[in-house]
Amino acid sequence: MQTHESLSQLSVSEQAITHFERFFDAAKRPFVVAAPGRVNLIGEHIDYHGLPVMPMAIQKHIAVAFLPRKDRLIRAKSSQMVGAVEFPLTPPFLACEAGNWGNYVRAAAQTFASYDTLRTGFDAYVASDLPSAAGLSSSSALLIAFSLALLQANDVQPTLNELTALLPNGEQFVGTRGGAMDHIAVLASRAGFATLIRSFSPLEIEYVPIPQEWRFLVAHSLVIAEKSGAVRAQYNSRREARRRALQKLGFESYAQVVDRVVYSNASMLSDEAERDAFLHVTSEARRVEHAADALRNRDITGFGRLLYESHVSLRDRLQVSLPELDLLVNTAMDAGATGARLTGAGFGGCVVCVCTAANIEQVRRRLFQTYFAGKPEFDPDTHLFVAQASAGALM
Ligand code: GLA
Numbered sequence: 084m085q086t087h088e089s090l091s092q093l094s095v096s097e098q099a100i101t102h103f104e105r106f107f108d109a110a111k112r113p114f115v116v117a118a119p120g121r122v123n124l125i126g127e128h129i130d131y132h133g134l135p136v137m138p139m140a141i142q143k144h145i146a147v148a149f150l151p152r153k154d155r156l157i158r159a160k161s162s163q164m165v166g167a168v169e170f171p172l173t174p175p176f177l178a179c180e181a182g183n184w185g186n187y188v189r190a191a192a193q194t195f196a197s198y199d200t201l202r203t204g205f206d207a208y209v210a211s212d213l214p215s216a217a218g219l220s221s222s223s224a225l226l227i228a229f230s231l232a233l234l235q236a237n238d239v240q241p242t243l244n245e246l247t248a249l250l251p252n253g254e255q256f257v258g259t260r261g262g263a264m265d266h267i268a269v270l271a272s273r274a275g276f277a278t279l280i281r282s283f284s285p286l287e288i289e290y291v292p293i294p295q296e297w298r299f300l301v302a303h304s305l306v307i308a309e310k311s312g313a314v315r316a317q318y319n320s321r322r323e324a325r326r327r328a329l330q331k332l333g334f335e336s337y338a339q340v341v342d343r344v345v346y347s348n349a350s351m352l353s354d355e356a357e358r359d360a361f362l363h364v365t366s367e368a369r370r371v372e373h374a375a376d377a378l379r380n381r382d383i384t385g386f387g388r389l390l391y392e393s394h395v396s397l398r399d400r401l402q403v404s405l406p407e408l409d410l411l412v413n414t415a416m417d418a419g420a421t422g423a424r425l426t427g428a429g430f431g432g433c434v435v436c437v438c439t440a441a442n443i444e445q446v447r448r449r450l451f452q453t454y455f456a457g458k459p460e461f462d463p464d465t466h467l468f469v470a471q472a473s474a475g476a477l478m
Contacts, residue, residue, distance in 0.1 A: 095212050099148035102162055103208035111150060113208075114235060118228040118476040119144040120219035121268035122301055122435050123426045124277055125393050126371040128321060128401060130262030132337040134368040137279045137375060138264055139293070139472040140272030141301075143214070145221065147228040149207035151236035159188050159229075161209040172204045172233075178256055182309070184225070186257045191229035194253025198239060205236045214465050216309045218427020219301070223265035226254055227476055243271055243477060244286055259315050261428070272475040279375050293472050294381045298443040300436040301426070302415070302450050303466035304407040305458060308431030318428050321360060321401055328352055328361035341368045359400035366396055387422025387437050394424035394434075403429030411454055412436075418449035435470070443469065 093101065096115045103113045119140040126136025152158075159168040161184065168185035170176070176193040178186050188207075195201055209228070215221040227250065234241060250266040263283050272278045276290035308314050325337075332348050334340050340348070340361075349365075352358040370389045377386035394412050398404035408425045415423040415436040423436040438446050447467060455461040 095144055095210050096146040096148070098162070099146040099208050099210035102160075102210060103148035103150075103206070106160055106208055107150070107206045109150060109206075113148040113150045114232075115146055115148045116228050116231040116235065116476060117144045117146040118224040118231070118269050119272070119473050120213040120221060120224050121265060121272065122219060122299060122433070122470045123264065123268075124299070124435065124437075125374045125390060125424070126264070126367060127393060127397055127424075127426070128325075128403070128428070129337070129364050129367050129371075130264035130280070130283070131260075131322065132262075132325065132364055133283050134337055134341065134364070135279065135281050135371045135375075136262075136264045137277050137291070137371055137378075138268035138272070139277045139299075139470070140268055140475045141219065141470040142473045143212050143219070143468075144473075145209060145211040145213055145224045145228045147207050147209050147232045149205045149232040149236060152204045152206060154204060155202060156204040157188060157192065157207075157233075158204070159185070159207040159209065161211075163211055164209070172201060176256075181258075187222070187225045188229050190226050190253050190256035191233050193256050194226070194230060194249050195233065195239075198237075200239055201233065201237045203237050205232060207232055212465075214303060216307045216432065217303055218308055218425070218429070218432025220265040220269055220427070222257060223250070223254060224269050226250065226257065227266065227269050231476060243267075246270060247283075247286060259318050259428075261318075268475065270475045270477045272473065273478055274474045275472050277378060277472065278475075279371075289375070291375060291378045293378070294383070296440045297383055298438045298440055299470040299472075300415070300420070300438055300443055300446055301433050301468055301470045302411050302436065302454070303433045304405065304411055304431055305460060305466065306405060306407050306431035308428060314428060314430045317403070317430055321403060324356050324360040325364055327354075328357035331357065332361070337364050337368065340365055359402075363396050363400040367393060383421050383437065383439060387420070390422030390424045390435070390437055391416065397425055397429060401429075405429075405431060407431075408434055411450065414450055414453055415446050418446045420446045
């Protein structure tokens with residue numbers, strides 16, 4: 084029998100399988116789906132306005148080992164999350180208390196409740212090396228891993244378009260109604276490429292190769308950004324301010340504003356929060372376009388500058404940063420990173436730094452020796468790691 088220590092040497096998928104076989108006493112080897120996390124390189128808080136963003140999937144992921152059952156029962160267990168989940172695959176699916184991970188399994192069932200071919204439940208075991216509440220899309224990855232397990236157990240093979248149309252709504256069951264960026268990145272990223280989502284509807288993705296000598300260092304502020312918790316209200320209030328700004332200026336969508344380059348209209352907004360929100364969205368959309376150009380042209384200096392400008396806009400205009408995130412960004416920049424910014428919704432979680440192969444070690448060391456010094460909860464594998472552009476769950 085494997086010890087706890089030797090289990091941790093296994094890949095996350097193998098861990099899920101091993102736990103599954105032990106817990107469910109399986110005679111058959113289970114299937115496994117693996118959903119990666121993502122780091123958003125640039126394009127923050129603009130996906131739900133339908134504007135382009137550029138994330139990539141990372142090598143850390145959530146794996147669900149599962150076997151279809153003969154009845155409609157769904158049973159799930161996890162090595163990291165407390166308690167077991169059990170319910171029949173029969174609507175209505177009602178959420179338990181906020182923060183209960185069983186809600187993700189119920190969210191998967193609810194998301195695809197309109198598929199009347201779903202009749203088979205499953206036994207499932209979840210393992211993960213993706214930090215949660217870190218701005219790396221663990222919520223979407225968990226929902227997607229359960230959704231794909233449920234669909235596979237029922238021999239349903241949905242298209243990427245179907246999945247990305249349903250999943251953002253489905254995620255509302257567990258917390259925030261974000262955009263579709265996270266789901267697309269988690270499902271459809273390609274190893275070695277940034278996933279430039281040029282349009283959400285219709286879905287249009289351009290895979291931009293990441294130059295070999297570029298490195299993305301992810302550093303966790305150690306501040307938890309729980310999307311189903313307090314962050315939800317903050318997230319929704321920023322979104323509301325941007326919606327009001329748009330309405331007051333008489334536009335139907337931000338795409339219209341960006342296409343017509345009418346940023347000067349912002350001066351007509353008397354409410355400062357709405358004006359800043361409007362300026363963040365419109366300027367961030369331009370930064371994504373320029374960052375994609377910089378990536379195509381292998382211009383790391385230009386790319387890094389845009390990342391930092393994005394951070395400043397998120398900090399000063401949208402006010403979704405925290406002193407801890409600012410400190411990480413500034414320390415990384417002082418240590419020689421070409422650019423750095425908070426990534427994800429903000430209010431905690433991670434920053435992403437773009438570095439070269441030559442300078443990443445000095446940036447990593449500086450963060451290690453300063454920001455993380457004396458913090459007992461710091462774990463280098465989880466909180467300070469080089470993100471590798473990885474394949475999405477469907478690729
Ligand atoms: C969260 C949401 C995304 C996006 C980001 C901010 O991760 O799920 O859709 O809005 O915040 O860019």
